[in-house]
Amino acid sequence: MIRRFTQAELSAHHEAGHGVVAYFCRRELRRIRIDGQGAGSTHCTELTPAARSVLSDGAWRQCAQEEVYICLAGPLAEQRLAGSADFEAGKTDLQMARTWIRAMDEPTSTYAASVWVTRSLIGEQEIWTAVCELAEHLVENRFASGRYISALCQSHGVPRIRRGLI
Numbered sequence: 171m172i173r174r175f176t177q178a179e180l181s182a183h184h185e186a187g188h189g190v191v192a193y194f195c196r197r198e199l200r201r202i203r204i205d206g207q208g209a210g211s212t213h214c215t216e217l218t219p220a221a222r223s224v225l226s227d228g229a230w231r232q233c234a235q236e237e238v239y240i241c242l243a244g245p246l247a248e249q250r251l252a253g254s255a256d257f258e259a260g261k262t263d264l265q266m267a268r269t270w271i272r273a274m275d276e277p278t279s280t281y282a283a284s285v286w287v288t289r290s291l292i293g294e295q296e297i298w299t300a301v302c303e304l305a306e307h308l309v310e311n312r313f314a315s316g317r318y319i320s321a322l323c324q325s326h327g328v329p330r331i332r333r334g335l336i
Contacts, residue, residue: 177208180248182305184260185210187247188240189314190300191291193323195236196330199316204308212244214316219273234270235284236331241267242288247301250292300326 181204189202189212197214204210217233225233245260271280291297300323307314307322314322 175252176309178204178206178309179305180252181208181210182308183251183301184244184248185212186301186304186308187243187245187292188212188263189214189304189319190247190297190323190328191243191288192240193300193320193328194291194297194331195240197236197240199319201316202304202308202314202319204312206312210308214240217270222273231274234274237270238267238281238284239288239291241270242285243292246285246289246292247305250289250298251305296327296329300328 185202185204189199192199192212192214197216200213202210202212217230217237221233222230241263244263248260267284268281271284274280292301303326304314304319304322307318
C-alpha cells in the first residue's frame with residue numbers, strides 16, 4: 171500500500187530538511203514557517219555575494235558550498251519521505267544551488283556531486299530523525315523558532331560541520 175502524504179507533511183519535511191542541514195552547516199536559524207496550503211519558508215543567516223570581498227577565497231567557497239547543500243536539502247528531504255519530490259515546487263531551491271555553483275566557477279559536475287553529498291547527509295540517521303521530528307512539529311504548529319530547531323538538532327546529536335572539511 172502506498173501512503174499518500176498531505177501537502178502540509180511534504181512542505182514540513184521540505185522545510186525541515188533546509189533547517190536541519192542549515193544547523194549542520196552552522197547557520198544561525200531564525201525560524202521556519204509553513205501555511206495551510208503547503209507553502210513554507212526557512213530563515214537563517216545566508217551567504218551574500220558581497221561576502222566574497224571580505225572572506226578568503228577558501229572560506230568563501232566553503233560557505234558557498236554549504237549554501238548549495240542547504241538549497242538542495244529541502245527537495246531531497248521531501249523526496250526521501252515520499253519517494254519523489256515536486257521539483258516544480260523546489261525549482262527555486264534547485265536554481266539557487268546552481269547559481270551558487272556558477273558563482274564558485276565550478277563545473278556542472280559539482281551539482282551532481284552536491285546532490286550526492288546532500289542526499290547522504292539527509293540519509294544520516296540523526297539528521298533524518300531530526301528532520302522527521304521537526305516536520306511533525308511544523309505540521310502541528312506551522313512554526314518553529316530557531317531556538318527550538320537548534321535544541322531539537324542537539325537532542326538528536328546532529329553534528330556541526332567542521333570548517334575546511336568540505
